[in-house]
Amino acid sequence: MSTADEPQGMLARGLAILVALGNHPEGASVTEIARDVSLPISTVHRLLATEASLSFVSFDPSTKRYRLGFKVFELAHKVSSVASLADAARPTMRELSAATGETVQLAVLSENRTLFLEKVGTPQPIGIRGSVGDSESVHATSTGKVLISGLPDDELDALLTGSAFEAHTANTITDPTRLREHIEQVRAEQYAVADEEFDEGVRAIAVPVRDGRGQLRAALCVSAPAFRTSAETLHGWLTELRAAAAEIGTRLPLSS
Amino acid sequence: MSTADEPQGMLARGLAILVALGNHPEGASVTEIARDVSLPISTVHRLLATEASLSFVSFDPSTKRYRLGFKVFELAHKVSSVASLADAARPTMRELSAATGETVQLAVLSENRTLFLEKVGTPQPIGIRGSVGDSESVHATSTGKVLISGLPDDELDALLTGSAFEAHTANTITDPTRLREHIEQVRAEQYAVADEEFDEGVRAIAVPVRDGRGQLRAALCVSAPAFRTSAETLHGWLTELRAAAAEIGTRLPLSS
DNA sequence: CCCGTTCTTTTCACTAGATGGAAAGAGTAT
DNA sequence: ATACTCTTTCCATCTAGTGAAAAGAACGGG
Numbered sequence: 001m002s003t004a005d006e007p008q009g010m011l012a013r014g015l016a017i018l019v020a021l022g023n024h025p026e027g028a029s030v031t032e033i034a035r036d037v038s039l040p041i042s043t044v045h046r047l048l049a050t051e052a053s054l055s056f057v058s059f060d061p062s063t064k065r066y067r068l069g070f071k072v073f074e075l076a077h078k079v080s081s082v083a084s085l086a087d088a089a090r091p092t093m094r095e096l097s098a099a100t101g102e103t104v105q106l107a108v109l110s111e112n113r114t115l116f117l118e119k120v121g122t123p124q125p126i127g128i129r130g131s132v133g134d135s136e137s138v139h140a141t142s143t144g145k146v147l148i149s150g151l152p153d154d155e156l157d158a159l160l161t162g163s164a165f166e167a168h169t170a171n172t173i174t175d176p177t178r179l180r181e182h183i184e185q186v187r188a189e190q191y192a193v194a195d196e197e198f199d200e201g202v203r204a205i206a207v208p209v210r211d212g213r214g215q216l217r218a219a220l221c222v223s224a225p226a227f228r229t230s231a232e233t234l235h236g237w238l239t240e241l242r243a244a245a246a247e248i249g250t251r252l253p254l255s256s
Numbered sequence: 257m258s259t260a261d262e263p264q265g266m267l268a269r270g271l272a273i274l275v276a277l278g279n280h281p282e283g284a285s286v287t288e289i290a291r292d293v294s295l296p297i298s299t300v301h302r303l304l305a306t307e308a309s310l311s312f313v314s315f316d317p318s319t320k321r322y323r324l325g326f327k328v329f330e331l332a333h334k335v336s337s338v339a340s341l342a343d344a345a346r347p348t349m350r351e352l353s354a355a356t357g358e359t360v361q362l363a364v365l366s367e368n369r370t371l372f373l374e375k376v377g378t379p380q381p382i383g384i385r386g387s388v389g390d391s392e393s394v395h396a397t398s399t400g401k402v403l404i405s406g407l408p409d410d411e412l413d414a415l416l417t418g419s420a421f422e423a424h425t426a427n428t429i430t431d432p433t434r435l436r437e438h439i440e441q442v443r444a445e446q447y448a449v450a451d452e453e454f455d456e457g458v459r460a461i462a463v464p465v466r467d468g469r470g471q472l473r474a475a476l477c478v479s480a481p482a483f484r485t486s487a488e489t490l491h492g493w494l495t496e497l498r499a500a501a502a503e504i505g506t507r508l509p510l511s512s
Numbered sequence: 513c514c515c516g517t518t519c520t521t522t523t524c525a526c527t528a529g530a531t532g533g534a535a536a537g538a539g540t541a542t
Numbered sequence: 543a544t545a546c547t548c549t550t551t552c553c554a555t556c557t558a559g560t561g562a563a564a565a566g567a568a569c570g571g572g
Contacts, residue, residue: 007306011270022334040561050263068335070366076332077389078278079324110326133333296532
């Protein structure tokens with residue numbers, strides 16, 4: 001929201017429409033989307049027609065509403081960086097979830113947010129919200145803190161300086177200076193805890209996943225309702241969590 | 257590949273580039289993509305830059321290669337038609353897979369192909385290839401046959417007339433007339449079998465998944481290596497398969 | 513049944529901005 | 543050092559995208 005060098009062409013507009021459609025699970029009309037993306041209706045109409053003809057959006061003639069199309073879904077499973085990570089992690093995540101009885105998630109950094117690539121839920125009646133494909137802010141989540149702790153100093157500084165840190169709960173760390181100290185601690189200890197900092201009533205602990213080269217590739221976390229999860233419980237999972245992360249790491253293809 | 261009314265604008269070209277990138281899991285250079293989409297390099301370069309700035313593609317400066325970006329992944333999980341189906345189906349599919357010991361898949365029709373939305377694998381050492389997001393031809397797969405059997409007659413005719421049916425194995429039905437008869441049978445019996453018609457050594461059986469209104473929403477199949485799966489075994493799963501499909505159907509939100 | 517309202521879809525003259533050949537820059541191999 | 547290949551930038555040309563406005567479609571209240 002700071003660098004104002006957004007492209008403006010038809011492609012950028014078309015992609016913006018796709019993103020806007022992402023926020024309308026029930027579909028949206030031309031007019032609604034035009035509002036969302038601040039463009040003339042006729043322009044949006046034409047762009048949607050193009051996208052529909054390529055199956056990037058689907059159009060329901062009876063309701064005159066547009067939704068994201070199958071092509072997007074199809075392409076997503078070819079995002080190789082995600083696929084290889086999630087594939088490598090899935091079995092281990094299942095084991096870890098079984099061992100802890102709680103939700104295990106895998107996340108990477110995307111546009112300064114922690115993006116969840118994979119989730120293994122708990123059979124318990126009360127679980128953790130959020131699903132694969134969601135992203136949450138870095139400063140209030142265990143995975144987010146682990147992920148930014150792996151950034152080079154200049155990028156971390158830029159992030160800490162450039163953003164405002166919204167308070168999601170009373171526990172959220174919003175002061176850049178305190179956050180900086182916190183991240184240094186994460187760097188030193190190689191794990192991060194979020195103690196009801198994003199969602200009231202949820203605690204989580206995360207560790208880095210590193211490939212054979214030691215490169216930080218993702219963060220792995222266990223999240224659980226606070227009422228059944230003390231700080232001790234959380235730290236008790238650390239060994240298993242680290243073992244799981246290591247196992248995933250060894251299975252990772254070394255890219256580039 | 258018959259109607260030649262493909263759009264040509266910058267948006268269509270940009271989307272074509274995304275699709276092309278989907279076929280390059282290891283990433284591709286500007287030049288390679290330009291070749292793939294038959295466009296001038298400078299044009300492709302500019303479009304890629306736009307897409308990169310919006311995270312639809314990622315660019316590795318060291319290798320100068322482009323890949324599909326996180327945004328595509330993020331959006332995909334908001335393709336509501338897919339998400340609701342897959343969510344509704346997942347638990348039942350797990351049970352069915354456990355009961356049969358084989359791979360269970362859920363598919364819908366997309367651009368005259370059978371697109372797999374969800375897959376629950378087998379713990380057995382020899383499994384079924386193909387993954388979520390892949391699509392296969394309709395005439396040689398059990399799910400494909402079920403899905404096109406639900407088309408209105410005119411659309412089915414158009415499909416049968418308009419396409420050439422490639423022989424994937426010796427068993428593939430390639431003659432439109434025979435395929436038509438076959439589909440009539442599927443309509444009558446409400447299930448379809450693929451007997452090593454797509455992959456040598458793989459047999460599968462599929463049934464329709466219908467929502468509360470009786471609308472065909474997907475196809476559910478069990479696939480297994482032929483060496484451990486006789487025709488009888490396959491048909492033996494039919495009852496469980498139908499029960500599973502019915503269960504999924506009741507759980508489906510009635511869209512539109 | 514008609515008219516007002518609100519949405520979608522199409523049209524078209526204008527010109528913003530996309531185009532793509534060419535040249536410069538950056539690597540890499542010979 | 544030279545040649546080759548690929549990436550990146552440039553810019554004069556003119557295509558093709560733009561968006562206000564009009565036409566069409568659908569709905570509902572009086």
